[in-house]
Amino acid sequence: MDDIRIADNPTRHRFELQSGNEVAAFSEYNELKGSLLFTHTEVLPAFEGKGFASRLIAHALDDVRKRGLHAIPACPFVAGYIRKHPEYLDLVTEESRRAFLR
Structure with a gap:
């Protein structure tokens, strides 16, 4: 399972994690002025339990930082990830x- 690639797919408005030749997980977003609004994160059933969602969101948030944007975590998984990773x-x-903040 070392054949993992994560990339932004701006045409589909989502970050995708590919395992081999398959999309295993994705996080959808809407572009707003100065922000990415994360709306939904999903791991396909065959790939659950491998930590792919966390890897995907870490990559997506790192990309948000590199681009100088804000993240709006409407997606519960993204919001929870930020709570666990201050x-x-x-x-x-x-x-x-x-x-x-707790």
Whole structure:
């Protein structure tokens, strides 16, 4: 399972994790001015339990940071990932950070 590739697919408005030649997981987004609004993350059933969603979201959030954007985590998985990984909290707008603090 080392044949993993993660990339933005802007045509489909989603980040995709491919295992071999198959899309194993994806996270959909909408582009807004200065932000990516993450709406849905899914791992296909044959690939569940391998940590692919976490790898995918880490990559997506790193890409958001590189592009100088904010992340709007409407997707519950993305929101939960940010709660568990506060190193990404700076990607959420200052007004929204309270929702991520315990």
